[in-house]
Amino acid sequence: AQSVTQLGSHVSVSEGALVLLRCNYSSSVPPYLFWYVQYPNQGLQLLLKYTTGATLVKGINGFEAEFKKSETSFHLTKPSAHMSDAAEYFCAVSGGGSYIPTFGRGTSLIVHP
Amino acid sequence: IAGITQAPTSQILAAGRRMTLRCTQDMRHNAMYWYRQDLGLGLRLIHYSNTAGTTGKGEVPDGYSVSRANTDDFPLTLASAVPSQTSVYFCASSRERGTEAFFGQGTRLTVV
Numbered sequence: 001a002q003s004v005t006q007l008g009s010h011v012s013v014s015e016g017a018l019v020l021l022r023c024n025y026s027s028s029v030p031p032y033l034f035w036y037v038q039y040p041n042q043g044l045q046l047l048l049k050y051t052t053g054a055t056l057v058k059g060i061n062g063f064e065a066e067f068k069k070s071e072t073s074f075h076l077t078k079p080s081a082h083m084s085d086a087a088e089y090f091c092a093v094s095g096g097g098s099y100i101p102t103f104g105r106g107t108s109l110i111v112h113p
Numbered sequence: 114i115a116g117i118t119q120a121p122t123s124q125i126l127a128a129g130r131r132m133t134l135r136c137t138q139d140m141r142h143n144a145m146y147w148y149r150q151d152l153g154l155g156l157r158l159i160h161y162s163n164t165a166g167t168t169g170k171g172e173v174p175d176g177y178s179v180s181r182a183n184t185d186d187f188p189l190t191l192a193s194a195v196p197s198q199t200s201v202y203f204c205a206s207s208r209e210r211g212t213e214a215f216f217g218q219g220t221r222l223t224v225v
Contacts, residue, residue, distance in 0.1 A: 009153065032211050043117075043203060043216035044156075051211070090155065092214075099211040100146065100171070105155035 002027040002093050006104035014112050019063075019078040021107050023091030026072060031095040033074040035065055038088040038106075047089075050074065061085070086111045115139050119204050119217035126194050126224050134189040134220050136204035144207045145187040146214065147171075147179060149200040156203065162187055194224045 007022040036044040048059025148156040158171030162181040
């Protein structure tokens with residue numbers, strides 16, 4: 001079985017500050033890991049993904065995430081928050097026999113001026 | 114524009130009524146999924162299909178059914194709606210197992 005835990009349902013940062021959204025996963029096989037972003041009244045869109053290879057992956061809008069197998073983590077970071085980054089962020093894992101994406105409960109990023 | 118189309122975008126439904134949410138993709142993806150999104154609970158898998166002709170149950174399948182007669186379409190049916198099925202429903206697809214999922218814009222369903 002696979003699962004995802006996102007620490008913190010809400011994260012609040014000031015514009016220009018570092019963004020750190022935490023994600024820990026469990027998977028019985030090497031996982032595929034994803035971060036998605038959801039803007040209000042929209043579907044989810046892919047920010048970045050890790051499948052194999054380089055453990056530091058870069059995505060759209062200046063976001064990046066690092067796969068740390070020893071910590072079973074895939075935290076999302078951005079050096080400098082922008083007002084337009086305010087959204088809901090979901091971490092997801094797929095792996096195991098079915099490879100169906102399993103999502104965390106989401107973290108709402110709030111950016112203050 | 115290639116992608117996933119869901120219909121309707123929103124619906125108010127009387128309890129006990131039957132409802133089918135439509136989902137069509139034009140990317141020729143093999144795998145398709147239905148999730149429901151509820152505040153504080155994230156996305157929970159209702160049903161999935163790894164390829165045309167096959168379907169499977171997800172985490173919260175009760176009260177829902179699906180079919181996958183062809184690659185492009187994956188309708189979700191509520192046989193007899195109940196208020197606890199009030200939610201936002203997302204259809205998604207992926208090229209194959211393990212690859213990233215592409216999402217539709219969602220259907221906001223209110224059962225009264």
